[in-house]
Amino acid sequence: MTTQTYKTVPGHEVTDTMLEEAAKLFSENYGIWGEHSGKAGERVQLSARRLRQQYLPSATDTVVSYYVIVTVDGYLAGNAFACRWKYDGMTVCWVTQLVVHKDYRENGLATGLLTSLRKTTDDIYGIMSSNPAACLAAAKSFGTTIEKISLDFIRKKAYGIMKSSPIPYIRDATLQGTIFQPEDTSGLVSGVNTSFFVDHEEPQKVLQAVRENWQWPLGDLPDGHEYLLVMQAKHRRPSTYI
Template sequence: MANPSKQPDRASKPPIPRKPRPKMPTEIFKGFHSDDITDDMLAEAARLFSGNYGIWGTPPPSPNHQSGMPGARVKMSGSRLRNQCVPAGADCSYVSVTVDGTLVGYAFACRWGYQGRQVCWVTQLVVHREYRERRLATRLLEKLRDPDDEIFGIMSSHPAACIALSKACADFDFQHIPLDFAREHAAAVMASSPITYVKDAKLRGRLFSAETSSGNAKADDLVAGVDSNFFVDHDEPLAALAWLKERALWPLGELPDGHEFLFVFESSRRHRSRSRSLALA
């Protein structure tokens, strides 16, 4: 008679093979000061810029505007990048981020003194279009920040660049920008810059001018910007701008063709817990 307490033998099942976990991408941030920025670094950054910065728009008839063939990508060379963002004798920094060994983003900044305080001006910020909306721009600027920085600035046609700088360095929410500092000091801060295109920029917007009408609706609705005479296509920035304005998150106004937004603000120093070279490493 069979023992009812004894279970019938069952063939042992082979173990179910586990699927390998997907490999997490490896992000590496690196920082460099002026003397350590090599031509190879600049050439690699220029290639990323040329493939991801933007395309030329259609400028008005004028011999003085900066523009290429409408619809063509805005190109950059390593030598031009050095002249614009790392001029001789200037205190400049470069932070890059690679993902699995491939450069996907970078930021350049220049520093100078203004009324006894240190200015940090972001001269270029680029992230590969396939790696956007991952906080890479904000994290690049966080790495770029020095504990002694007290004044920050950027000129950009893209709202995302201004917001990234706010998240990385400001003591306030972006939609609540205190504009008094920019109104009173932006012109003098920029005039003291060693970066030519910053020093020569023409301030535009209601924040800096009492004029109420120019005949250009977008120009009249610009709050803080510069006439950079740089006619890059604005389709992508304007789409982002529309989204922000619908939610009352954008205080800098409209973006006329050939212009860039200007974002200048002061912020408190951070406690110096590590050296500047380590902060950029």
């Protein structure tokens, strides 16, 4: 029998040692660079310093970041970074990073990590990811299913929500797909152009498998792009705290 333990740490309590472990997990398990990246075939790497700079913005009255880990029998098996900020009187909770160790995938750990992030005061959840499994995990954790995602909500609200983000790569992402530009012929329905040229072979295999079970609503993914999922929280109530 294995023991799974989830732990959430507020950004200001995240130590350099935690980030070194997070950087190792990411660099060994996230994925490899794709054809147009200039580093094709090499592992995508992240340092502890970049994790802090890019994913743990300093807390303010309206911004708080979080680091969530799952250990299996004491071993770091997966983690997620998230940031909450205010937009138009609402609390946005955005998953900024998510990775599960290769040996522990398809056991519900990503879903468990995102479920641990959920708060009753959240109004909106968001994630950008090239991996359909991350989108499935987010939809389920935040109270819906991928087939019930409102593309209309994403079309109307994503721009304002993302422009208000304290995280530069979210703020600077260019919205792409037929919900934003009906004339788009790339096959993408809801996504962002982040010029993140990670290899899509693995996400492509996941997509094929996912399409056997689900009506996948976000379309096909061109190189350098990620899927975009923005959804309303299920149990909404007026919130003053983040």
